[in-house]
Amino acid sequence: MKQRILIIGSGFAGMWAAVGAARLAHLQGRDDLEIAVLSPRPELRVRPRFYEANVARMTADLQPLFAALDIRFIAGSVEQLESREKALWYRNAQAEKVRITYDRLVLAGGSHLQHAGVKGMAEHAFDIDQMETAQRLEDHLAALAKQPDSTARNTVVVCGGGFTGIELATELPSRLKSLFGNETNTKVIVVERGSVIGGRYSEALREVIREASDELGVEWRLNTGVEVVDAAGVTLQDGSRIDAATVVWTAGVKASPLGDALAADRDPQGRFIVTPELRIPGHPDIYATGDMAHAKTDDVGNTALMTCQHAIQLGKFAGHNVAASLLGVDPLPYRQVNYVTCLDLGAWGAVYTEGWDQQVKLVRDEAKKLKIAITNELIYPPAADRDAAFAAADPLAKFV
Numbered sequence: 001m002k003q004r005i006l007i008i009g010s011g012f013a014g015m016w017a018a019v020g021a022a023r024l025a026h027l028q029g030r031d032d033l034e035i036a037v038l039s040p041r042p043e044l045r046v047r048p049r050f051y052e053a054n055v056a057r058m059t060a061d062l063q064p065l066f067a068a069l070d071i072r073f074i075a076g077s078v079e080q081l082e083s084r085e086k087a088l089w090y091r092n093a094q095a096e097k098v099r100i101t102y103d104r105l106v107l108a109g110g111s112h113l114q115h116a117g118v119k120g121m122a123e124h125a126f127d128i129d130q131m132e133t134a135q136r137l138e139d140h141l142a143a144l145a146k147q148p149d150s151t152a153r154n155t156v157v158v159c160g161g162g163f164t165g166i167e168l169a170t171e172l173p174s175r176l177k178s179l180f181g182n183e184t185n186t187k188v189i190v191v192e193r194g195s196v197i198g199g200r201y202s203e204a205l206r207e208v209i210r211e212a213s214d215e216l217g218v219e220w221r222l223n224t225g226v227e228v229v230d231a232a233g234v235t236l237q238d239g240s241r242i243d244a245a246t247v248v249w250t251a252g253v254k255a256s257p258l259g260d261a262l263a264a265d266r267d268p269q270g271r272f273i274v275t276p277e278l279r280i281p282g283h284p285d286i287y288a289t290g291d292m293a294h295a296k297t298d299d300v301g302n303t304a305l306m307t308c309q310h311a312i313q314l315g316k317f318a319g320h321n322v323a324a325s326l327l328g329v330d331p332l333p334y335r336q337v338n339y340v341t342c343l344d345l346g347a348w349g350a351v352y353t354e355g356w357d358q359q360v361k362l363v364r365d366e367a368k369k370l371k372i373a374i375t376n377e378l379i380y381p382p383a384a385d386r387d388a389a390f391a392a393a394d395p396l397a398k399f400v
C-alpha cells in the first residue's frame, strides 16, 4: 500500500509542497507515495491581487497541474485533527464528515485577517483578505456608483497603513474614478496609528510612499486609530469624524486555526515555530508551511514573513522534506536569504526594494512592469508539464 502525504490547503505553500514532494519521489524513482491535497476547491487563489478590481478572476485552476503530476485532489474543509491516530476529519463537498488517515501531514492553511474587536467593524467594515470579502467590497463599490453623488459616497477610509492598506489606498483613486466618473471629487483616507507614513519601512521606501500618496491625493491620518465604525463612517480615537460609505479594514493577520489542537509553540501571529526542516517540534509526522510557519530564513536573525514570496519557498522545502522523510533522503534546511519587496502604488507606479534594509532599486513605471510580471505571472502555478513543474519546484533553485 502507498504511504500518504496529506497536504491541507491549495494556496501558494500547499500547491508548491505537493509539487515539491512529487518532484523528489520522481527523482528517487519511487511511485509508492500518494500525494494528496485537501482544500475546498482545486484552485490557487491569488490573494496578493485582491486589492485590484475583477477579483473573481484572481484564481488559477490546479486540476491540469495535479493531473499531470499524479497529485490527488480531495475537495473539503478540515475540521478536526486526530494527530495521535495520524488521522483527521474533514467536511466534503456534500457536507458529509469524512475521516482520512495519513503517514505525513503538511499544514498549509494560510492566514486570515484578525478582527481587531473595534466596535461596529464586523457589521460595517469591509476587507480584502479573502476572495469572498474582496468581492463583497467590489459589489458594494459598484452599487455606490448608482447612488447620488455625496461626500460620504465618494469617500473610502482604509484602516491600517501596512502593505495591504497602501496598495489598496493607492489603487482606489483610479478605481473610484472609473466607477463614479472622472469629474467626481473622490477621497481616500488612510488611518494609521503610527506617527509616520510607512513607519515600518526604510526611510527611502517611506519617502516613495509619501510622494505617491501626495501625487494621488491619498490622505493620511496619523497617530490615531479607529474607535467606532458605523453605517455612515468612522469616529477616530482623537475624536474626529469621517463620513464615509466605505470603510476597509486591513490591519493584523493571524495564522489559520487548523492546528489549534496541537501542543506546540507558536509566535504572536499564531504560526508554529518550526524546525529548519519545517517540522512541528513534538509532532514528527507533521509539517507547517507558508503563513502557518514561523521559520528562520538565514543565520543572521531574519524570519519568514507572511508573504507569498516566503510561502512559495516554504512550500517547496516542506514538500521536499516531507517526501524525504518517507523516502530515506536527507532533508534540506529551509533557507531564503534573498528578500525583495514590490509595492504597487496605483496610477503613480510601484516601488521595488532589495534586501531586508529595503534599498529602493526601481520606482514608477519600471517597478510597475516588474510588479505586473510578479503578480500576473511569476506567482501563478507552473505549466501542467512535468519537467517544467519539477524544475520550478527545486527548493535550491533561485526564485527571486
Ligand SMILES: Cc1cc2nc3c(=O)[nH]c(=O)nc-3n(C[C@H](O)[C@H](O)[C@H](O)COP(=O)(O)OP(=O)(O)OC[C@H]3O[C@@H](n4cnc5c(N)ncnc54)[C@H](O)[C@@H]3O)c2cc1C
Residues within 6 Å of the ligand: 008, 009, 010, 011, 012, 013, 014, 038, 039, 040, 041, 043, 045, 046, 047, 048, 049, 050, 051, 076, 077, 078, 079, 108, 109, 110, 111, 128, 129, 130, 164, 256, 258, 289, 290, 291, 292, 306, 307, 308, 309, 310, 311, 342
Ligand atoms: C490583500 C493582500 C495582499 C497581499 N499582497 C502581497 C504581496 O504583495 N506580496 C506577497 O508576497 N504577499 C502578499 N500577500 C500575502 C500572501 O497572499 C500570503 O502570504 C500567501 O497567500 C500565503 O500563502 P499560503 O499558501 O500560506 O496561504 P493561502 O494562500 O491563504 O492558502 C491557504 C489555503 O488553505 C486552504 N484552507 C484554509 N483552511 C482550510 C481548511 N480548514 N481545510 C482545508 N483547506 C483549508 C485555503 O482554501 C487555501 O487553499 C497579500 C495578502 C493579501 C490578503
